[in-house]
Each structure stands twice: as C-alpha cells, then as structure tokens.
Amino acid sequence: MAKTADxxxxxxxxxxxxxxxxxxxxxxxxxxxxxxxxxxxFLHLFSTKVRTRMLSFSATWYLGTLTLGTFxxxxxxxxxxMLYYHPSVPQAYYDTKxxxxxxxxxxxxxxxxxxxxxxxxxxxFAHMFKVFYRGAYRTPREFNWVIGVxxxxxxxxxxxxxxxxxxxxxxxxxxxVGSNIASAVPLIGNxxxxxxxxxxxxxxxxxxxxxxxxxxxxxxxxxxxxxxxxWRIRKDGxxxxxxxxxxxxxxRPVASEKEAQ
Amino acid sequence: xxxxxxxxxxxxxxxxxxxxxxxxxxxxxxxxxxxETEDQVxxxxxxxxxxxxxxxxxxxxxxxxxxIFNAPLEGLADPSHTxxxxxxxxxxxxxxxxxxxxxxxxxxxxAPGLVVMALIVIPYFKVNIEAEGFFTKDRERRLRIxxxxxxxxxxxxxxxxxxxxxxPTLIMAGLMLLASQSSAxxxxxxxxxxxxxxxxxxVMTWFLLELMVLTAIGTFFRGxxxxxxxxxxxx
Numbered sequence: 001m002a003k004t005a006d007x008x009x010x011x012x013x014x015x016x017x018x019x020x021x022x023x024x025x026x027x028x029x030x031x032x033x034x035x036x037x038x039x040x041x042f043l044h045l046f047s048t049k050v051r052t053r054m055l056s057f058s059a060t061w062y063l064g065t066l067t068l069g070t071f072x073x074x075x076x077x078x079x080x081x082m083l084y085y086h087p088s089v090p091q092a093y094y095d096t097k098x099x100x101x102x103x104x105x106x107x108x109x110x111x112x113x114x115x116x117x118x119x120x121x122x123x124x125f126a127h128m129f130k131v132f133y134r135g136a137y138r139t140p141r142e143f144n145w146v147i148g149v150x151x152x153x154x155x156x157x158x159x160x161x162x163x164x165x166x167x168x169x170x171x172x173x174x175x176x177v178g179s180n181i182a183s184a185v186p187l188i189g190n191x192x193x194x195x196x197x198x199x200x201x202x203x204x205x206x207x208x209x210x211x212x213x214x215x216x217x218x219x220x221x222x223x224x225x226x227x228x229x230x231w232r233i234r235k236d237g238x239x240x241x242x243x244x245x246x247x248x249x250x251x252r253p254v255a256s257e258k259e260a261q
Numbered sequence: 262x263x264x265x266x267x268x269x270x271x272x273x274x275x276x277x278x279x280x281x282x283x284x285x286x287x288x289x290x291x292x293x294x295x296x297e298t299e300d301q302v303x304x305x306x307x308x309x310x311x312x313x314x315x316x317x318x319x320x321x322x323x324x325x326x327x328x329i330f331n332a333p334l335e336g337l338a339d340p341s342h343t344x345x346x347x348x349x350x351x352x353x354x355x356x357x358x359x360x361x362x363x364x365x366x367x368x369x370x371x372a373p374g375l376v377v378m379a380l381i382v383i384p385y386f387k388v389n390i391e392a393e394g395f396f397t398k399d400r401e402r403r404l405r406i407x408x409x410x411x412x413x414x415x416x417x418x419x420x421x422x423x424x425x426x427x428x429p430t431l432i433m434a435g436l437m438l439l440a441s442q443s444s445a446x447x448x449x450x451x452x453x454x455x456x457x458x459x460x461x462x463x464v465m466t467w468f469l470l471e472l473m474v475l476t477a478i479g480t481f482f483r484g485x486x487x488x489x490x491x492x493x494x495x496x
Binding site for chain 2: 030033034036037043046047048049050051052053055062065066068069070072073089090093096097100107108110111112113114115116118119121125128129132133135137138139141142145146149152153156159160163166167168169170171172173174176177178180181182183184185186189201202241
C-alpha cells in the first residue's frame with residue numbers, strides 16, 4: 001500500500017536530522033504537543049494550553065494575531081525594499097520611482113508594504129480598544145497593558161519614520177508638519193526638533209536618521225517589546241477570561257459573563 | 262567519599278546547618294487557587310493553526326489591495342513649494358485638526374501627552390476596575406458631577422469654536438443621560454445595556470468617538486488653508 005503524505009511526514013520527523021533540530025520529539029500525545037510549544041525558543045513565549053472559549057472569534061477578533069501578521073508582512077517586504085533603496089537625497093526618490101517602474105514586482109512590494117503599514121496602525125488601535133472594552137487590563141495584566149501602550153507608540157513611530165523615506169512631496173511635507181509639533185514643547189522644543197531631524201528642517205540628515213530608526217532601531221525595539229508582551233500573556237494566566245479569574249482578584253463579583261465582554 | 266546524608270524533615274532556621282527548606286506560604290505570595298476548571302485546548306496545533314489561518318486571510322486581503330491600489334507617490338520633495346494643504350499621516354490628522362483650534366503647545370504637546378499618560382495609568386485606577394453601571398450607585402451626586410463636567414466641556418469647546426468635537430461630546434452626553442434614566446429593569450435591551458456601563462466605558466467611548474471624528478474630518482473634509490471641503494468635490 002502506498003504511503004500517504006502524513007506517513008511521509010511522520011517518517012521525516014523520525015529521522016535523526018529532524019530529531020536533532022526539534023527537541024520535543026514526535027508523537028501526537030498531549031505531552032508531545034505541550035513540549036512542541038514549551039521546548040521551542042520562539043513558541044515557549046505562549047502557553048501550552050488555551051481556554052477553548054478564547055478561540056471564538058468574538059473573544060479577541062484575532063486582532064493581536066492580525067497585528068503580528070502585518071508585522072511579519074512588513075518585515076518580509078521591508079527587507080527586499082531595502083535592497084533597492086539608498087537613504088540619500090535625491091537618490092531616495094529615484095529609487096522609489098525605480099521600484100515603481102523598473103524593479104520586477106517593485107510596485108507590488110511597495111504597495112504591500114504601504115498598505116500593511118496602514119493596516120498595522122489601524123489594527124493596533126483596534127486591538128487596544130478591544131482589550132479595553134473587555135476589561136483585559138485588570139490585575140494581574142496591568143503591566144502588559146502598559147507594554148501595549150509602548151507598542152502603540154512604537155508602531156506610530158515606525159509608520160511615521162517610514163513615511164519620509166520615498167522623499168516625495170507627500171513625505172516631505174507630512175514629516176515637516178509632524179515634526180513642527182515637536183517644536184511646541186516648552187523650553188526644549190527646538191532642541192528635540194533638531195535632534196529628530198539632524199537640522200532645523202527636514203533634510204538629508206533627517207532622511208538618514210529616519211532610515212536608521214525605521215529599519216533598525218524601531219523594529220528591534222518592537223520585537224523586544226512584542227516578546228515581553230506575548231510572554232506576559234502566559235505569565236499573567238493566559239488570555240483574559242473574566243469568569244476564570246481567581247475570585248480574590250476581582251474587585252467584586254461579576255454579575256454575568258456578558259458584562260465582562 | 263562523601264558522607265551519607267540523612268534526610269529528615271525538621272524545622273530549623275539555620276540553613277548552613279541543615280540545608281532543608283520548608284515552604285512558607287504567606288498571604289501575599291500564595292499560589293493562585295483555581296476556583297473552577299475550564300475546557301482547554303493545546304496551543305499546538307489548535308491555536309497556532311487558527312492564528313496561521315487568520316494571518317493567511319489577512320495576507321490575501323492585503324495582497325489583493327496591493328494589486329488593485331497603488332501607493333501614492335508624488336513629485337520629488339521640494340522645500341520651496343509647500344502644498345496646500347500640507348497634511349500629516351492620517352493617524353496624526355486628529356492632532357492636526359486640533360492644531361487648527363488650539364495653540365500648538367495645547368494641541369500638539371499637552372493633549373497627546375495627557376492621552377498617553379491616561380492610557381498608561383488606566384489599569385492602576387480603581388475607577389477603571391469597577392464593572393458597575395455608573396448611575397447605579399449614588400445617582401443624584403453622580404448626575405450633578407456629570408452635568409457640571411458636560412457643561413464645562415461644552416463651554417470650553419464652544420469658546421474655541423471646536424464644533425466638530427462638540428458633536429461627539431453632545432452625543433455621549435445624551436447617551437449618558439439616557440443611561441441615568443435607565444436601569445437593569447428597563448424594557449429596552451439597549452437601555453439595559455447603557456445602564457450597565459461603568460464610568461471608564463463612557464470616558465473611553467467619548468475618546469474613541471472624538472478620535473474617529475477628528476481623524477475623519479482632518480482626512481476627508483479639509484482643503485486649502487485647512488478650510489472645510491466636501492471629499493467628493495475637487496479643490
């Protein structure tokens with residue numbers, strides 16, 4: 001009898017090479033599945049088990065997952081975009097033009113990066129409001145909410161710094177308007193403005209600064225905080241589900257499940 | 262050869278003498294006691310596969326969007342030619358709309374600074390932990406406070422002619438008034454819903470409405486010189 005694809009996959013997972021890479025071993029037992037999460041450097045951020053009702057769409061609208069999805073897309077499209085881009089004036093603009101008209105699929109890459117960036121900003125806001133309305137910031141999840149606010153700010157900065165990179169009129173003046181707001185800070189406003197732009201107006205220094213922030217500093221900072229954000233979900237007892245909270249943590253008994261949503 | 266150790270459970274505070282520990286569970290650090298058990302599923306594969314599907318659907322939507330709509334690209338940046346209007350990215354247009362009414366230090370620094378501070382401290386204030394309807398307790402006093410705050414807000418917004426921000430404020434004030442006249446026994450489901458909402462819900466919803474209205478107006482209804490335009494009319 002011919003082997004099925006599943007059996008081939010099982011055979012693969014039994015090979016010495018596979019076993020040397022994945023520590024958890026094979027098998028579909030509950031233990032092995034728990035180990036698949038717990039023994040993996042990335043997945044161990046998550047709990048090995050999740051409450052069944054948290055899987056329903058209405059519980060989270062999958063907004064956190066979708067935000068992570070946009071981040072993946074942005075990294076995957078951002079890296080090839082970097083290969084075609086020089087952060088210098090006016091070359092940055094001509095590179096963007098080339099992406100539009102010369103580079104194979106360059107237009108698609110840039111479109112996907114741009115629309116995913118807008119989607120990420122929107123999804124982060126939506127995620128925040130959803131978490132708020134569910135009351136999921138309550139003890140012991142206070143600090144994870146704070147990390148969420150930090151991630152919101154990082155997302156806005158990521159999007160804002162990326163906005164300048166095409167170096168077209170839209171980019172230049174949007175960043176000019178935005179950065180002028182920084183000047184309004186009492187006493188040190190002009191210093192902050194200068195630090196942000198590397199000059200008194202948006203210029204080649206600003207482009208380089210925004211490029212470094214956009215491609216290096218902010219993504220790494222985001223990954224750092226996202227890791228803590230996920231890990232804290234596990235440490236704080238999994239995704240928030242009101243009726244499963246220990247009674248001692250509640251400020252008062254909750255009347256019904258509906259109220260908690 | 263090492264001495265054979267004898268393991269006898271004794272109570273002794275001298276750790277060097279007898280390296281045995283007794284766990285003291287104090288009130289503050291006690292393990293969380295499970296009050297009820299719930300159905301659970303394995304993260305692998307149940308949750309991870311669902312997450313993967315969600316991300317795939319998102320990717321399909323974004324890929325289609327990217328195939329249909331091109332990202333905007335205008336002419337080369339020209340510092341000597343200011344477009345009219347010069348707009349910030351869409352998520353900052355709520356702020357830019359506020360800059361139209363208030364001095365920069367208020368709209369650009371104070372307001373966003375306070376919003377970020379307020380967001381950070383949300384979980385640390387009891388008012389945001391309460392899950393009871395705002396008007397279910399101490400109704401008369403809370404109504405008086407509500408009237409005072411609503412009046413101050415409306416006068417403040419009126420003084421600066423911020424009509425666009427006044428509309429969501431009045432809508433929320435109306436809904437809160439309706440909530441104050443409703444209770445868990447109200448015949449309409451909508452009024453029971455309103456009556457059950459705590460103060461934190463009202464504040465956040467007001468903020469959400471303001472954010473959406475100001476951003477939408479900054480994005481679609483502002484033209485040259487930040488004048489009022491209709492989005493379907495070219496300027």
